[in-house]
Amino acid sequence: MTRIAIIGCGIVGAALAYELSSHSDLEIHIIDQGDPAQGSTQAALGVLMGIISHKVKGRSWRLRRDSVERYKTLIPELEESLGRPIPHIQGLLSLCFDPEQLPRWQDLQEKRATQGYPLEIWSPDDLRQRCPQIDAQNVTAAIYSPQDGQVNPQQLTLALVEAAQQRGVIPHWQSPVLGLKTQSGACSQLQLPDENLDVDLVVISAGLDSADLSQIGPEPLPMIPVLGQALEIELEQPLGNDDFQPVINGHDINLVGLGDNRYWLGATVEFPPGGEAVELPLDVELVPDPEQLEQMRQLATGFCPALIKARILKHWSGLRPRPQGESAPVIKPLAGYENVILATGHYRNGVLLAPATAITVAELLGLTAAEKDENIEPEGGLETLDTNT
Ligand SMILES: Cc1cc2nc3c(=O)[nH]c(=O)nc-3n(C[C@H](O)[C@H](O)[C@H](O)COP(=O)(O)OP(=O)(O)OC[C@H]3O[C@@H](n4cnc5c(N)ncnc54)[C@H](O)[C@@H]3O)c2cc1C
Numbered sequence: 435m436t437r438i439a440i441i442g443c444g445i446v447g448a449a450l451a452y453e454l455s456s457h458s459d460l461e462i463h464i465i466d467q468g469d470p471a472q473g474s475t476q477a478a479l480g481v482l483m484g485i486i487s488h489k490v491k492g493r494s495w496r497l498r499r500d501s502v503e504r505y506k507t508l509i510p511e512l513e514e515s516l517g518r519p520i521p522h523i524q525g526l527l528s529l530c531f532d533p534e535q536l537p538r539w540q541d542l543q544e545k546r547a548t549q550g551y552p553l554e555i556w557s558p559d560d561l562r563q564r565c566p567q568i569d570a571q572n573v574t575a576a577i578y579s580p581q582d583g584q585v586n587p588q589q590l591t592l593a594l595v596e597a598a599q600q601r602g603v604i605p606h607w608q609s610p611v612l613g614l615k616t617q618s619g620a621c622s623q624l625q626l627p628d629e630n631l632d633v634d635l636v637v638i639s640a641g642l643d644s645a646d647l648s649q650i651g652p653e654p655l656p657m658i659p660v661l662g663q664a665l666e667i668e669l670e671q672p673l674g675n676d677d678f679q680p681v682i683n684g685h686d687i688n689l690v691g692l693g694d695n696r697y698w699l700g701a702t703v704e705f706p707p708g709g710e711a712v713e714l715p716l717d718v719e720l721v722p723d724p725e726q727l728e729q730m731r732q733l734a735t736g737f738c739p740a741l742i743k744a745r746i747l748k749h750w751s752g753l754r755p756r757p758q759g760e761s762a763p764v765i766k767p768l769a770g771y772e773n774v775i776l777a778t779g780h781y782r783n784g785v786l787l788a789p790a791t792a793i794t795v796a797e798l799l800g801l802t803a804a805e806k807d808e809n810i811e812p813e814g815g816l817e818t819l820d821t822n823t
Pocket of ligand 1: 468480702784
C-alpha cells in the first residue's frame, strides 16, 4: 500500500482526495491546519468559465476542457453517492460592451465549434428577450455558453471530502503540517502537532501557504495574494425570467443567482502595493479597498439597474493564490524531490480547474496514462495568466 499525504483541503485538495480515492492501492491522508473548505475556497463564487475563456491552445485549454468534461459527471456522481443536491447553475452569459471586441468573440465561437463546444452570440434584441433584467442599451452582443456555469465552492468541497472519506480517505483536521522530514531527495515524514506521519508521496495543495512549504526545495514557488471582495445581496423580486437564470458576467463582474431573490456579486481584483512585481515576503497586511467595492457595485448596477435596490446581506473578502513568474496553476513535481508534487497557485480559477488538476496529478503519479491529444495545438511561450473570474 502506498501512503500519500495531501496537504491542504480547499477545493484543490478535496478534488485530489476524491479522485485519488478510486485507486484502492493508495492509503490517502488529507491534512488541513483548520477545517475543510476554508482558505481561498471559502471566498470563491464558484463561477466556471471554461468554454467561454479565450484560452484555445495548449495546457490552458486542456485543463479547462478536462474540467468542463469532468464536472458533467462529477456533480451527479457526488449527488447520487451522498443523496443530496450540490447547488450549481448551468449556463453563463458574458456581456460584450466594446464593438472592437466582437470579432474576437466571433473567432472564439468559430474555434469552439470545431472543438465541439457551441457558443451563441446574441444581438441586444435577443438579450432583451432572454434577460430583461439587463440594460441592453450599451451592450454590443451577449455571448452565451451553455456548458459553463457555477457551483457552490464550499458545498462542493465538503461533498468531495465526505465522498472521499466514504472511500477510505483519512482526514486530519486542525492539524497544521509543521515540517517535512527529507532524506536524499525524498520526503519521508510529515510533522503534525500530535504525530509524525510516514509518507511515500506528498501533494502540496496548501493554497498561498504552498509557498512556505515549497521552501524545502532548491526552487521554492513564490506566490502573491490577490485580494477579492464580494457581496451577497437580496432583492424584492427575482431578476429576469424564472426559467432562464444563467450566471451573468459583465465588466469582469459575476452575478450569480442563489434562489429566494438572493445573489452573489463579485469579485474585485486587488493586488498588493507594488502590483505584480511586489517584493516577497509581504510586509504589509492586505486590507479590502472600499472604493474598489463601490466601483464594482456601480458597474454591476450599470448593466443590471434593478441592483440599485439591492439590500446587502453579507460582504466578504479572500486572497487568491497567484504564482509569480509561472503560469497559473502550478502542477508539477517539486524540484529536487522525487516524491513531492505541487498542485497549487490556481489564482482566479481554482474551482474551475480543481477536477483537471486532480486528473493531472493522477497522471504525474503514474496512476492513469496521460492522454495524448493531437487535437490540442501547442500554446508556445509562457502562458498568460488567467483573467477570468
Ligand atoms: C473573492 C474570490 C472569488 C473567487 N471566485 C472564483 C470563481 O468564481 N471561480 C473559480 O474557479 N475560482 C474563484 N476564486 C479562486 C479560488 O477561490 C481559488 O483559486 C481556490 O479556492 C484555491 O483553492 P486551493 O485549494 O488551492 O487553496 P485554499 O482554498 O486556500 O486551501 C488551502 C488549504 O490549505 C490549508 N493549509 C495551508 N497551510 C497548511 C499547512 N501548513 N498544514 C495544513 N494545511 C494547510 C489551508 O488551511 C487551506 O484550507 C475566487 C477567489 C476569491 C478570493
